[in-house]
Amino acid sequence: xxxxxxxxxxxxxxxxxxxxxxxxxxxxxxxxxxxxxxxxxxxxxxxxxxxxxxxxxxxxxxxxxxxxxxxxxxxxxxxxxxxxxxxxxxxxxxxxxxxxxxxxxxxxxxxxxxxxxxxxxxxxxxxxxxxxxxxxxxxxxx
Amino acid sequence: xxxxxxxxxxxxxxxxxxxxxxxxxxxxxxxxxxxxxxxxxxxxxxxxxxxxxxxxxxxxxxxxxxxxxxxxxxxxxxxxxxxxxxxxxxxxxxxxxxxxxxxxxxxxxxxxxxxxxxxxxxxxxxxxxxxxxxxxxxxxxxxxxxxxxxxxxxxxxxxxxxxxxxxxxxxxxxxxxxxxxxxxxxxxxxxxxxxxxxxxxxxxxxxxxxxxxxxxxxxxxxxxxxxxxxxxxxxxxxxxxxxxxxxxxxxxxxxxxxxxxxxxxxxxxxxxxxxxxxxxxxxxxxxxxxxxxxxxxxxxxxxxxxxxxxxxxxxxxxxxxxxxxxxxxxxxxxxxxxxxxxxxxxxxxxxxxxxxxxxxxxxxxxxxxxxxxxxxxxxxxxxxxxxxxxxxxxxxxxxxxxxxxxxxxxxxxxxxxxxxxxxxxxxxxxxxxxxxxxxxxxxxxxxxxxxxxxxxxxxxxxxxxxxxxxxxxxxxxxxxxxxxxxxxxxxxxxxxxxxxxxxxxxxxxxxxxxxxxxxxxxxxxxxxxxxxxxxxxxxxxxxxxxxxxxxxxxxxxxxxxxxxxxxxxxxxxxxxxxxxxxxxxxxxxxxxxxxxxxxxxxxxxx
Numbered sequence: 001x002x003x004x005x006x007x008x009x010x011x012x013x014x015x016x017x018x019x020x021x022x023x024x025x026x027x028x029x030x031x032x033x034x035x036x037x038x039x040x041x042x043x044x045x046x047x048x049x050x051x052x053x054x055x056x057x058x059x060x061x062x063x064x065x066x067x068x069x070x071x072x073x074x075x076x077x078x079x080x081x082x083x084x085x086x087x088x089x090x091x092x093x094x095x096x097x098x099x100x101x102x103x104x105x106x107x108x109x110x111x112x113x114x115x116x117x118x119x120x121x122x123x124x125x126x127x128x129x130x131x132x133x134x135x136x137x138x139x140x141x142x
Numbered sequence: 143x144x145x146x147x148x149x150x151x152x153x154x155x156x157x158x159x160x161x162x163x164x165x166x167x168x169x170x171x172x173x174x175x176x177x178x179x180x181x182x183x184x185x186x187x188x189x190x191x192x193x194x195x196x197x198x199x200x201x202x203x204x205x206x207x208x209x210x211x212x213x214x215x216x217x218x219x220x221x222x223x224x225x226x227x228x229x230x231x232x233x234x235x236x237x238x239x240x241x242x243x244x245x246x247x248x249x250x251x252x253x254x255x256x257x258x259x260x261x262x263x264x265x266x267x268x269x270x271x272x273x274x275x276x277x278x279x280x281x282x283x284x285x286x287x288x289x290x291x292x293x294x295x296x297x298x299x300x301x302x303x304x305x306x307x308x309x310x311x312x313x314x315x316x317x318x319x320x321x322x323x324x325x326x327x328x329x330x331x332x333x334x335x336x337x338x339x340x341x342x343x344x345x346x347x348x349x350x351x352x353x354x355x356x357x358x359x360x361x362x363x364x365x366x367x368x369x370x371x372x373x374x375x376x377x378x379x380x381x382x383x384x385x386x387x388x389x390x391x392x393x394x395x396x397x398x399x400x401x402x403x404x405x406x407x408x409x410x411x412x413x414x415x416x417x418x419x420x421x422x423x424x425x426x427x428x429x430x431x432x433x434x435x436x437x438x439x440x441x442x443x444x445x446x447x448x449x450x451x452x453x454x455x456x457x458x459x460x461x462x463x464x465x466x467x468x469x470x471x472x473x474x475x476x477x478x479x480x481x482x483x484x485x486x487x488x489x490x491x492x493x494x495x496x497x498x499x500x501x502x503x504x505x506x507x508x509x510x511x512x513x514x515x516x517x518x519x520x521x522x523x524x525x526x527x528x529x530x531x532x533x534x535x536x537x538x539x540x541x542x543x544x545x546x547x548x549x550x551x552x553x554x555x556x557x558x559x560x561x562x563x564x565x566x567x568x569x570x571x572x573x574x575x576x577x578x579x580x581x582x583x584x585x586x587x588x589x590x591x592x593x594x595x596x597x598x599x600x601x602x603x604x605x606x607x608x609x610x611x612x613x614x615x616x617x618x619x620x621x622x623x624x625x626x627x628x629x630x631x632x633x634x635x636x637x638x639x640x641x642x643x644x645x646x647x648x649x650x651x652x653x654x655x656x657x658x659x660x661x662x663x664x665x666x667x668x669x670x671x672x673x674x675x676x677x678x679x680x681x682x683x684x685x686x687x688x689x690x691x692x693x694x695x696x697x698x699x700x701x702x703x704x705x706x707x708x709x710x711x712x713x714x715x716x717x718x719x720x721x722x723x724x725x726x727x728x729x730x731x732x733x734x735x736x737x738x739x740x741x742x743x744x745x746x747x748x
Contacts, residue, residue: 014426016426016428017429018429021212021429024349025355029355030349030350030355031210031211031212031350031352032348046423046425047423129432130433
């Protein structure tokens with residue numbers, strides 16, 4: 001399956017979190033950095049990078065889910081969540097090697113990057129002031 | 143008022159109690175936030191004449207309406223207190239993750255009063271406030287303290303603003319390090335030290351709702367787009383060095399304690415290849431598209447691995463002011479200042495004063511602790527920063543700031559104590575321009591002054607320096623009260639209407655550009671009123687004798703030197719433009735006009 005995700009050039013990333021602001025504004029209607037689908041993480045004393053769902057080939061999150069709430073959506077190249085099934089147990093968060101899944105405390109369900117399918121391109125890529133973010137597309141092993 | 147939480151957290155260290163109190167809407171509308179709100183709260187919470195280092199003094203950390211939103215360069219907070227250095231108001235604006243956490247914890251302001259019996263640190267976890275013992279942290283550098291506290295709580299979202307050994311020992315110009323060390327002036331760190339408050343840790347996790355998300359997003363993105371082409375963004379990390387070169391070219395670079403105004407070593411400092419440092423990382427504060435902070439690291443030599451961010455003020459104070467042309471040494475000194483929690487500008491000013499005293503034979507041998515305090519001695523600079531931070535030897539004298547140190551030393555050393563109201567002068571040599579001299583003389587809140595070279599393009603040429611300074615001061619006050627970073631000034635085409643738009647989108651309160659301008663004037667008057675209350679007199683608005691009596695070396699024979707009569711005329715113009723009396727006092731009618739004559743909105747006991 002084609003793999004798409006938002007990737008970050010850590011040499012360009014300044015840690016300004018504008019991607020997080022715009023993501024939470026678009027998805028949640030307010031500025032809540034915790035609920036952003038992309039997050040800026042410090043990876044070293046002076047290195048920061050932004051991480052979003054990498055849509056891994058082996059889908060550790062889907063495998064980890066005990067209630068089969070997660071599945072891969074081939075059409076949009078994103079994770080699909082069945083909210084009715086998700087109980088917010090957090091197994092997918094544990095399984096994610098990138099820390100890209102977040103738990104929404106208020107609805108007790110998880111969220112991950114959906115690549116802003118209703119926009120021309122993910123909004124974080126659009127607003128990044130240093131052009132550190134880009135959309136990675138890999139067709140290997142299709 | 144959507145993005146204002148309308149709440150203020152009052153922490154009393156003596157009783158170890160914290161209280162969440164509502165902030166009246168009118169107050170927020172009148173004072174906006176940041177410096178405006180902070181000054182107002184400080185005036186109401188601190189009785190006139192309170193000694194700065196007594197438990198009765200308060201520190202107010204004030205957030206703003208735009209903090210926590212995506213408005214560009216908005217993650218700032220203002221630290222307002224009565225300064226131990228000047229005895230007047232001290233306002234310094236800082237930015238970074240701590241500011242964001244303060245806002246996201248749900249507070250427009252955090253007021254700290256009282257004093258703890260033994261070292262404490264306060265942990266604000268949204269609405270829960272913990273008072274924790276900090277005995278094990280006492281004596282640690284600011285960064286170690288921050289690391290320890292964050293490790294203890296095991297959460298990266300915990301952000302820490304801490305004082306270092308300098309603040310603990312109440313060095314008059316100690317600052318609070320919240321992760322982004324720049325020149326924070328006025329000595330808020332000493333006030334925190336006198337309260338035995340080692341640090342304030344905050345974990346803020348709340349969502350920030352705004353009045354009109356779409357409008358704010360649109361306005362912010364338009365500004366972000368302009369930031370890509372703004373000069374400050376183009377220059378990025380080299381801003382400080384470019385500024386240094388430009389100021390030096392104009393012959394306005396304070397050199398060797400203002401004895402000269404042109405420094406030969408700038409070429410060596412700004413040299414691209416052999417200056418002995420590298421840029422490790424360019425970083426930005428939350429929501430900032432400019433990213434002005436370059437982490438510089440000394441590459442080799444005795445100061446290898448010293449790493450810190452430099453702003454122009456720091457560079458000028460620790461470099462040319464002390465005659466140092468060795469970049470790694472400046473980096474090392476700036477890094478030490480950060481670790482000890484010292485304001486870099488005042489530290490540089492004090493060391494320059496000590497160096498001049500040494501060269502004139504006033505601080506010889508024993509007094510100087512056997513250090514060769516000649517201008518340009520990099521090792522002496524490093525050693526002096528350490529001694530000031532630990533208050534050892536001559537550092538004990540210098541820790542008082544140049545005004546008190548020169549009074550103690552006497553023998554004419556007041557002549558070269560370069561301060562205004564006790565605050566060391568920084569940046570540009572005011573002899574070069576009346577537009578620089580006036581703000582230095584009348585400075586109200588110990589904020590780091592912008593230099594006139596960078597401002598010339600943005601302020602219109604009004605009739606006299608007095609009204610020019612009024613307009614500029616009011617605009618700067620608005621930046622500090624809306625808590626927009628002054629670096630973003632280039633991004634605005636029409637500051638008043640665009641700022642009003644951002645404010646309205648965030649809070650739902652529509653202020654017209656005229657009203658906003660009025661608010662700037664109101665807040666400046668508020669600051670002034672505080673100083674008058676604390677015993678300000680017209681004679682305090684002055685410059686050191688050296689600047690008034692001696693012409694700058696590089697400008698000899700040229701026009702533009704200052705004289706006492708000229709300064710007096712400028713002050714007259716300025717007070718008149720402001721509508722103040724000839725003595726510089728604010729008439730009651732002016733207060734009424736600006737809506738400042740009401741009863742206290744949120745007094746301490748209420």
